[in-house]
Amino acid sequence: MIRLEGVGLHYTQGTSPGPEVLRDLTFVIPEGGFRWLLGPSGAGKSSLLRLLHLAVRPTRGRLSLLDSDVGGAGRRDLALLRRRIGMVFQDFRLLPHLAAFDNVALPLRLAGQPEGQVRADVTEMLRWVGLGKKLDARPAQLSGGEQQRVAIARAVVSRPHVLLADEPTGNLDDGQAERLMMLLKEMNRLGTTVIVATHNDGLVARHPGQALRLDHGRLVEHG
Amino acid sequence: MAGWWSMARRRGADDLGLSRALGDRTLLGVVAAMTFLAALAVAGSVGASALAQRWQGGAGAVLTVQVPRPSTPAADAAGVTRLDRVVAILGGTPGIASARPLDEAELSDLLRPWLGSGTGRLSLPLPAVIDVRLAGAGPDLAVLATRLETAAPGTTPESHGVWVRRLAALARSLEACAWLALALVAGIAAAVIGVATRAGLAQRRDAIEIVHGLGATDSYIAGRFAARTTRLAAIGAGCGAVTALPVFLVLADLAAPFAPGARPAGPAAGDPVLAWLGVLPVPLWIALLALPAAAALIGYATTRATVGSWLRQLP
Numbered sequence: 001m002i003r004l005e006g007v008g009l010h011y012t013q014g015t016s017p018g019p020e021v022l023r024d025l026t027f028v029i030p031e032g033g034f035r036w037l038l039g040p041s042g043a044g045k046s047s048l049l050r051l052l053h054l055a056v057r058p059t060r061g062r063l064s065l066l067d068s069d070v071g072g073a074g075r076r077d078l079a080l081l082r083r084r085i086g087m088v089f090q091d092f093r094l095l096p097h098l099a100a101f102d103n104v105a106l107p108l109r110l111a112g113q114p115e116g117q118v119r120a121d122v123t124e125m126l127r128w129v130g131l132g133k134k135l136d137a138r139p140a141q142l143s144g145g146e147q148q149r150v151a152i153a154r155a156v157v158s159r160p161h162v163l164l165a166d167e168p169t170g171n172l173d174d175g176q177a178e179r180l181m182m183l184l185k186e187m188n189r190l191g192t193t194v195i196v197a198t199h200n201d202g203l204v205a206r207h208p209g210q211a212l213r214l215d216h217g218r219l220v221e222h223g
Numbered sequence: 224m225a226g227w228w229s230m231a232r233r234r235g236a237d238d239l240g241l242s243r244a245l246g247d248r249t250l251l252g253v254v255a256a257m258t259f260l261a262a263l264a265v266a267g268s269v270g271a272s273a274l275a276q277r278w279q280g281g282a283g284a285v286l287t288v289q290v291p292r293p294s295t296p297a298a299d300a301a302g303v304t305r306l307d308r309v310v311a312i313l314g315g316t317p318g319i320a321s322a323r324p325l326d327e328a329e330l331s332d333l334l335r336p337w338l339g340s341g342t343g344r345l346s347l348p349l350p351a352v353i354d355v356r357l358a359g360a361g362p363d364l365a366v367l368a369t370r371l372e373t374a375a376p377g378t379t380p381e382s383h384g385v386w387v388r389r390l391a392a393l394a395r396s397l398e399a400c401a402w403l404a405l406a407l408v409a410g411i412a413a414a415v416i417g418v419a420t421r422a423g424l425a426q427r428r429d430a431i432e433i434v435h436g437l438g439a440t441d442s443y444i445a446g447r448f449a450a451r452t453t454r455l456a457a458i459g460a461g462c463g464a465v466t467a468l469p470v471f472l473v474l475a476d477l478a479a480p481f482a483p484g485a486r487p488a489g490p491a492a493g494d495p496v497l498a499w500l501g502v503l504p505v506p507l508w509i510a511l512l513a514l515p516a517a518a519a520l521i522g523y524a525t526t527r528a529t530v531g532s533w534l535r536q537l538p
């Protein structure tokens with residue numbers, strides 16, 4: 001379950017706090033829920049995803065994620081919590097010096113999974129996203145769409161409890177985008193809470209579901 | 224086979240790309256140079272310590288007594304020569320372990336630097352010289368001198384204690400300086416490793432943030448950095464220690480005449496390995512082995528602390 005109560009967030013500019021990018025957010029997403037995250041550019045979608053990915057802590061209010069109070073959690077607890085959250089970034093955020101295989105294997109290795117199991121899971125996942133023959137390719141040797149698929153494989157390979165995606169179809173063709181949506185819905189069906197930020201109205205129309213709509217950092221619609 | 228190798232290679236994958244961020248050559252070279260200096264400081268300390276012990280335990284426990292006209296009768300006892308009387312007094316004085324008059328050959332050896340060989344042919348009235356070994360703190364020299372003067376006027380006891388104490392103090396000062404130099408070298412090595420680690424952190428910030436976001440703990444990230452700097456520090460220090468070895472051997476060879484008995488004797492002298500190991504004092508061999516371990520420890524501790532502190536800027 002994800003629960004926000006009066007959450008606000010601002011980034012610091014030098015030593016002084018900048019303007020709030022998220023304001024008074026209060027909502028609950030039950031375990032296994034699916035939400036579109038909508039809103040114009042600058043509405044705070046990416047900041048909310050960063051908050052839910054525990055890349056930043058709320059500057060006010062209370063955030064509870066997977067039964068843990070983020071505000072009071074220790075650094076190690078937060079790290080262990082992050083392992084249960086998958087994130088697909090808009091800019092992929094792959095490690096350029098690692099092959100596709102090793103990029104996808106990272107979450108499993110961090111979780112201490114045996115190498116034999118890592119090999120099986122990663123190979124299967126990369127095959128599933130259509131990169132079974134590019135295990136050893138580095139990100140620079142892959143197209144934008146292929147890099148996006150590696151990023152998706154890395155986000156889902158550890159079967160996270162929460163999956164966050166920031167414009168995950170931005171670099172995919174329609175066929176790949178539909179395939180990705182199938183994957184997200186299948187994971188959601190198996191119990192993963194999924195939140196997808198997108199500008200793609202067509203995608204939302206083809207896969208209707210509940211939405212969180214932000215505007216100027218405030219939640220203006222939830223349903 | 225290829226699959227196994229591929230898996231093994233991947234298991235040890237450099238996920239943070241530290242092989243690019245923490246360059247081998249610079250850190251290796253600096254640590255090697257620091258270790259070389261540390262080895263010299265240790266050698267200085269060991270040498271100064273040995274000299275201080277030797278002086279304090281050797282010359283400091285010796286008294287030389289000169290008896291002019293040794294064969295003439297003593298002033299305070301009939302039928303006894305001055306030499307025998309002085310030896311008897313010395314033998315009965317508490318704080319004196321032994322008193323042995325030097326024989327003619329030993330006296331000639333002693334005078335050879337000044338008078339050349341063949342002093343026996345000279346018709347100089349040479350005094351007798353008594354080699355006195357002290358026990359514990361030794362006797363009260365003023366009292367002893369008075370007693371000897373009464374028995375054999377002109378007899379002079381000469382203590383080496385004062386200048387030996389000064390030399391020992393000098394040696395201890397040198398030893399302290401060597402330890403200070405060692406501490407400075409360790410401090411500079413820690414600072415260099417800290418700077419290199421911070422440069423590596425700045426260079427790999429993106430990779431660290433990604434791995435951090437995937438659930439890496441501070442301990443994991445710090446451990447990756449520490450593993451690399453520890454390895455580089457140990458290898459660099461090993462090179463520095465190996466480089467110091469020939470210098471030690473040359474210095475030991477130069478110092479050998481001043482430290483008789485330092486070379487192995489008995490069964491060890493016949494064993495080439497033991498004989499070779501005996502070329503250097505045991506503390507120096509221990510230091511040569513301990514320096515890479517100490518460098519590795521400094522590298523590990525410095526890196527863990529630096530990375531741990533840096534990571535606190537991440538949530």
